[in-house]
Amino acid sequence: MLKNEANPNISKTTRLPRKRFYRARAHSNPLSDSHFPVPISPSHVDYSLCYPQLFPPSKQVGNSKKIQFADIGCGFGGLLISLSTLFPETLMIGMELRDKVTEYVKERILALRVANPGQYNNVSVVRTNSMKYIPNYFEKGQLSKMFFLFPDPHFKEKNHRRRVISPHLLDEYAYALGVGGIMYTITDVEELGEWMKACLEGHPMFEALTDEELEADLVVKLLSTATEEGQKVARNGGQTFRAVYRRIVPTI
Amino acid sequence: MEETAMEDGDHSRDREVAPALIAIHPTQESVAVAVGSDLRVFDLHNGCPISLVDDSSEPFHLDSIRVIRYGAKGKLLVTAGDDKLVKIWNTDTRRCIYTVSSEKRVSAVAISNDGLFVCFADKFGVVWVVGLDGLHETQTLSSKKAVPILAHYCSIITSLEFSTDGRFIASADRDFKIRVTVFPKKPLDGAYEIQSFCLGHTEYVSCLAFVCALEYPEGFLVSGSGDSTVRLWDIASGSLLDTCEVSAEAGLVESNGKEDECCFAITDLCAIPNSSLVAVAIQGLPGVVLLSCNLSDKTLSIFKVIYIEGEAFIPTGLGTSSSAEFLWMVTGVSNLQGSDSTSLTRVKAISGLTKINPDSGELETTVLEDNDVPGGMQLLEKLQGSASIKEEVFLAAAESVKIAMRNLLIKKQYSVERRDFRKRGRNDRKIKH
Structure with a gap:
């Protein structure tokens, strides 16, 4: 406790980490060689490290639960925090490439767990390049929801291959999602919104949710309200472009 | 010191060397060797050299050839490499029937079992497909457009291989990954469905091969890697069945204890047809290791190490025909510094892979x-360019292949100071004084 008192990065009133001490560049090069540890395969993912309360390190077996939600490029983690209480029984993970931002989310989750005993134990964050290492984290069909909220737009055509939604990367997302699993994408950049929609529309393993289904889905509303980026867009009165698709069995 | 050397390697293309490659016609009609941009083919049936004809260009390739491969029951020969050209040759007429332009340098090639599609992979991780509908109209020399079907995210693809039954295509990359994709009925529309990922290697995956088994139509996948292991996989589930620490078990490490592990990277694999044997070429081993693949127990073990006596012959490529009468080996590099000849190659063959001595149970x-x-x-x-070549040249050649492979595929590790130094050159961080 004393240590926390002294730590200037932690707010004294809310006991949450303060964002101004975790400033990072807005972008990170997804193409560069990664020098952070990556699990060799999904069975090497250390759940006791991510979810220490649910997977006590002492017990080797017991809990066979697997991560079901992945927030790709989770940023400061706003969506995860909202989802955590909405789906308390589901394990979820945020994946973020920028190390300082990941550090912030880590601290934020830890602080929330302390402030709300018994809550937020199902949420975790990891620093990784999800464009390269999704198969190292998730088995085939393991996920039921994937989120891509306000991804980097990469306007230049030569940089389109850096976009997190692209026709070939969708193959990998379709692999990680179980049949019926849902991909949520949203952006405030019209051009990117059209691109993501076109990619998903053109992929034989995804189909769009109907308007009724979108209306009934609790999570859809969170896309624009729960994230820091979404709140910023709303504050500035910006427009958002959403594409929500379901993983289906391809018809051959 | 070492870091400066590596830095040089980053910038000068002169140091980039390509290993010599070999491919054997499935019925042993011919043998092809590629070294640098040079393509050499010998007709074994008639015992004479073959000159290929390409009406569109001469020389055939302008830069190092990185893949040569026979396919479609020997009707096709495909060559491709750093000049971003994929050439598809008809082995009957000995003419180039298609030249396909790639956007990036080509690093791997596979030909579908029915011979209707040629797939090639580039250094940016994209796998392309070309349909060969007009194969039999041999007179038309046309250029074809390739279509991208799948991609590894911006990672060099090192090997492409069709499963034995042709239903799957396996692709390996330098990010330790092997992807098994369902090869669709209409490949030109894309290959979306991933069957599995085979994950377990801890360094780049250098080569793939399928071992046939009657009960398992898709075959078993074996992979070699820079982590000096060969692994056996079930491609349907992607599960790792067995790992063979080849260099340790073959006694390479003891004899050479000081060297670091990556010196024993696996360079090539060749499944011996009609048997459960796999021949393995390893950096630093003057010979080949034969692995035996026990498909009922799903294990991989060393069967025999064949040393090549009397010369420093470290194979850079392996090949065999479908009868497996001979295992062909080649060693050499495209351009060796400090040597007068531009490209060096040496070809050798091993016989007796199919004959098991009934008394001892050993291969003779x-x-x-x-x-x-x-x-x-x-x-x-x-194939060699000359009948005899000086021996010390080959040791130097083996060394330069090793360095070239390392520079290409191993992830570079920089110290903190070094990384800061490299970042100084970045445009977005020009120091504001």
Whole structure:
């Protein structure tokens, strides 16, 4: 406790980490060689490290639960925090490439767990390049929801291959999602919104949710309200472009 | 010191060397060797060199050839490499029937079992497909457009291989990953469905091969890697069945204890047809290791190490025909610094891979003398460029192949100061004074 008192990065009133001490560049090069540890395969993912309360390190077996939600490029983690209480029984993970931002989310989750005993134990964050290492984290069909909220737009055509939604990367997302699993994408950049929609529309393993289904889905509303980026867009009165698709069995 | 050397390697293309490659016609009609931009083919059936004809260009390739491969029951030969050209040759007419332009340098090629599609992979991780509908109209020399079907995210693809039954295509990359994709009925529309990922290697994956088994139509996948292991996989589930620490078990590490592990990277694999054997070429081993693949127990173990006596022959490529009468080996590099000849190659063959001694249960393999190699001295003269080559040249060649492979595929590790130094050159961080 004393240590926390002294730590200037932690707010004294809310006991949450303060964002101004975790400033990072807005972008990170997804193409560069990664020098952070990556699990060799999904069975090497250390759940006791991510979810220490649910997977006590002492017990080797017991809990066979697997991560079901992945927030790709989770940023400061706003969506995860909202989802955590909405789906308390589901394990979820945020994946973020920028190390300082990941550090912030880590601290934020830890602080929330302390402030709300018994809550937020199902949420975790990891620093990784999800464009390269999704198969190292998730088995085939393991996920039921994937989120891509306000991804980097990469306007230049030569940089389109850096976009997190692209026709070939969708193959990998379709692999990680179980049949019926849902991909949520949203952006405030019209051009990117059209691109993501076109990619998903053109992929034989995804189909769009109907308007009724979108209306009934609790999570859809969170896309624009729960994230820091979404709140910023709303504050500035910006427009958002959403594409929500379901993983289906391809018809051959 | 070492870091400066590596830095040089980053910038100068002169140091980039390509290993010599070999491909054997499935019914042993011919043998092809590629070294640098040079493509040499010898007709084993008639015992004479073959000159290929390409009406569109001469020389055939302008830069190092990185893949040569026979396919479609021997009707096709495909060559491709750093000049971003994929050439598809008809082995009957010995003409180039298609030249396909790639956007990036080509690093791997596979030909579908029915011979209707040629897939190639580039250094940016994209796998492309070309349909060969007009294969039999041999007179039309046309250029074809390739279609991207799948991609590894911006990672060099090192090997492409069709499963034995042709239903899957496996692709390996330098990010330790092997992806098994369902090869669709209409590949030109894309290959979306991933069957599995085979994950377990801890360094780049250098080569793939399928071992046939009657009960398992898709075959078992074996992979070699820079982590000096060969692994056996079930491609349906992607599960790792067995790992063979080849260099340790073959006794390479003890004899050479000081060297770091990556010196024993696996360079090539060749599944011996009609048997459960796999021949393995390892950096630093003057010979080949034969692995035995026990498909009922799903294990991989060392069967025999064949040393090549009397010369420093470290193979850079392996090949065999479908009868597996001979295991062909090649060693050499495209351009060796400090040497007068531009490209160096040496070809050798091993016989006896199919004959098991009934008494001892051992293979009676023989490393053939130059005169006993099928095709004899004439073949060697064609494929090697000359009949005899000085020995010390080969050690230097093996060394430069090793360095080239390391520079290409191993992830570079920089110290903190070094990384800061490199970042200084970045545009977005020009120091504001």
